[in-house]
Amino acid sequence: MKKRFAAILCVFLMTTVLAACAGGKSEISQSSASSTQAASEKLDPVTLKILMWGNRPADFDKVVAEAERRMAGTLNVKLDVVFVPVSDIMQKIQMTLASGEEADLIWDSPLASMYSNIASGYYEPLDDLLKKYGQNILATRPPEMFEGNKVNGKTYGIPLGDSQYFGYTYLIRQDIRNKLGIAPIKTYDELVKFAYAVKAKEPGLAPILPSIGFLSEASFRSRFDQETQIRRTQAMADITLYYKNNDGKVYNLLDEMEPKVWDWIKNARKMYQDGIIHPDVLAIKDYEGEFSGGKAAIIPVNDFGVKNNIEQAVMKNVPGGKVEAVTFFDKTPKKNITNFSQWNFMSVPITSKHKERAIQFLNWTQQKENYDLLAYGIQGKNWEAVGDDKYKPLDSNYSWFPYLWIWNPTFERLNASQSEEVIELNKFTRDANNFEKDVLTGFQFDPQPVLNEMTKFKTIEDKYYPTIFNGVLDPDTAWADFKKEGGPSLKKIQQEMQKQIDAFLHE
Amino acid sequence: MFGHIVAFKQFRPSQGIWGSKWAGLDNFKFFFSSDDWIHVTVNTLFLNSMFIFFTLGIALILAIFLNEIRYALYKRLAQSVIFLPYFVSWLVVSFMTYAVFNTSDGILNKLLNAMGEGSYNWYGNANLWPYILTALFVWKMSGYVTIIFFSAITAISSEYYESATLDGAGRFQQILHITLPLLRPTLVVLLLLQIGRIFYGDFGMIYGIIGDNPILIPKTDVIDTYSFRALRSLGNFSMAGSVVLYQAVMGLITILFFNWIARKIDRESSLF
């Protein structure tokens, strides 16, 4: 029973693992390429075992052979990459670590069990190794990426990412908007107007289909709250606990309702009652699929731009169907706050016998031509370069997965087929200097002291949050119930968190 | 077995089971500190009782009836067909369920509309779902159980039926007085085997179909889905272990009790 339990744990978490898409950088840091293995001394041949999730791409063996050929004579590294289904990766990692089995590099994520694995002392602190062997690894990422992802002041995993901020977008049906004669949407009010127009003139099409959790209608709006910057905390996946502005305080919705959030909730309730929000919002599991099937006019998604698969599906499924992305993201530098957290890491288990070699290998991957090989496959066969910072895939035999082991904002190429606007947004979020630094950058919440409250609150939260934030229940009564049941637990979590934050800021 | 000690430990995998600190009953607190454990236990028992009763009942009827069928081809075909749903994954079942019950273009609502009735929000009424789940479970699993009963029936000597026919017993009476009594040991064994697991909810099914739908949770949340939702982002071995231990101990008590009853009635059909 336990095995099944742990196995499924991951499935859910994984859906939010990766958020941002690529942003390319035109200037390639030449310095990093030159710091190749200090000398051309020959190292003993060694095979590194690397554990990650995903499918083994059809051409993976060819790419690995090429990589090994390039490393032959210098690094002399052979690669044994084990791919595990994403639904089982968390369990696989824990088994490997707990049994002390040999592995040299492991993908992990705070959304999987990275923090508890660190707390258990499974991962090697990498700071010294990086200084010694990882010049390229350090040079290809802004220092904030390391700073924002330390645990107790140490780096336990190499942050993989190419963005400092996660984009959020409403996908809407452009063809319907044009048909109804509505101008391109610039504000949330216009979005709502469009939704009401859909309701009035397009029967059979649900105006808005939100999802549950953070993607519930009322909580998704916090992403576009530029004035107060209401943000999620490290403790909760939604905004029951939240940060505001940049004052280093945790706020608690159940303790004191934020008037702005209450307006969002009220608005969601009105839209649900008016039939604007899909009546089965809580029952639909694949909400993107519903949109792709032409059954909803607006959905919220975790990304900038229109996803390729959705765009094509709508085009195919609905005659004349077209999708456009509407985001209210403010592209003014320093307007948005970020704590530079990343969701994918490469860690070195303490039991590895080849720690230096593992870091040397990763360092080797952080050179443009090697990065290109491992990220996109064989040039001319799997992909072709479009300029220095874009590429075009030629076949699907080498699926894109740099985020699992090598991803960095310097060498990552953008898909040339993306729109100008999306490329702009992605370039913007890639640059650390465009964002206001969160005073809590580098803070990690340790749930251990309030574990019982956390578990208790999560079951209560699941009962109320998506219902209230999607307007399914009358918020006046439901909120009182939510407060009564969950209030005490959340208060304790909030207090513990504030305590840890104060200690962090004090240092 | 020793794995269950994690329930009493503040388990750190690196320190091993024995090396980890003792936690006393701390790991049980999250589960027992509110009244939720009573609700989810009641739900688990209620749903599983329905599942067991109807699956065994329908499978028994199916097996007996299949045995009455004289056309060999029909019999074989029917046998195969009722086994097929066993292979349909719960994920697919959940999509089918949605296709039937959804508000806007669900099959049921289309039928209602055709009869001049308004649409009904099926996913909004939690009380219906224990029965819908039961129906789905019976649909998927009874073919599997039918095979066991059917093989038990074929093991019954034809002499019994021959002499009964000579005595002028009708087919229905033969079932009542020969088949059913001879199937009893198999039935009791299957029943006892299921009862031992009555505290374990069918996670794959219930999470697959209900998911995180808060409206349906009050009536369909079982122990496994509850602790899943409580712990999914924390990955705590010990707390998960405490719930499993609770299920195992309760299951053991239940099975010992029912096995004892079975022994009282008929020594031969008890498990041990």
Added chain:
Amino acid sequence: MAFSNRLFSVAVYSFIAFFVVICAVPFWMVVVDSFASESSLQTAGYQLFPSEFSTYAYQYLFQGSQLWRSYSVTLVVTVVGTALSLLITSTMAYVMAHKKAKFGGLLSFMTYFTMIFGSGMVGFYILVAIWLGLKDSIWSMILPYLLNPFYAFILVAFYRTIPYEVNEAATIDGANEFTTFFRIIWPMTVPALATITLFYALQYWNDWYLAIMFVDNYHLHPLQIMIRQLIANMNMQSYLQGGNVSFDKPLPVKGVQLATVCVTIGPIILLYPFVQKYFVKGLTIGAVKG
């Protein structure tokens, strides 16, 4: 009498027919819609006759060279595993059911006990992977499932229906325990053994869990793990398509789920007729008794 018999027959046939229909219709939809295009699944959902035909889901499922390798691994595991399981389960169940066997009750209890109380995941992993050294061995996919308590108890129930006189008669005729078991008891429980064989074969055929845990070498990956990997990662991939990945067309997320059902059903279509054959002629008990 005749009338009530006929009434009964009508009830029997119509009940079975009803059940067959409610099983067949959804299953038909699974099979047929696994050949439907992804777009017809997205717009029209499950249909009795899909509007657009496509084998893309199967192409996606069976891409790459791994397929045949995986197929043969699965076949070996299934055949060897089922044969060994059958031997061990039937002998074990025989002892548990045997009136004269010592500690039969205790043995049964221990068997049952482990069914409720597992050993915990980490302990199990260390036992198989490290103590037994079965990591990356085909045996790691066979040995842990050799005895399924559930099937053992079903067999026990069958053995108990055999009158003890059969054993006594055999002993008098000079048969030793092995001869008694394999020559006399075994043939008498053919329907039950056929059932257990079927169930074990299914268990081995459908298993991915052991392979995930113990087999890192993808050359030894069975079919189910290949499928699981594709499906589990599919949502992730289709999610990623928005970013930097570009495939020629959207992944057949819905279609593949249906195709998987059809692929996993493979063995049963081959095995089930054999099993059914043994269901028909299970009349041996009477023959021996007479």
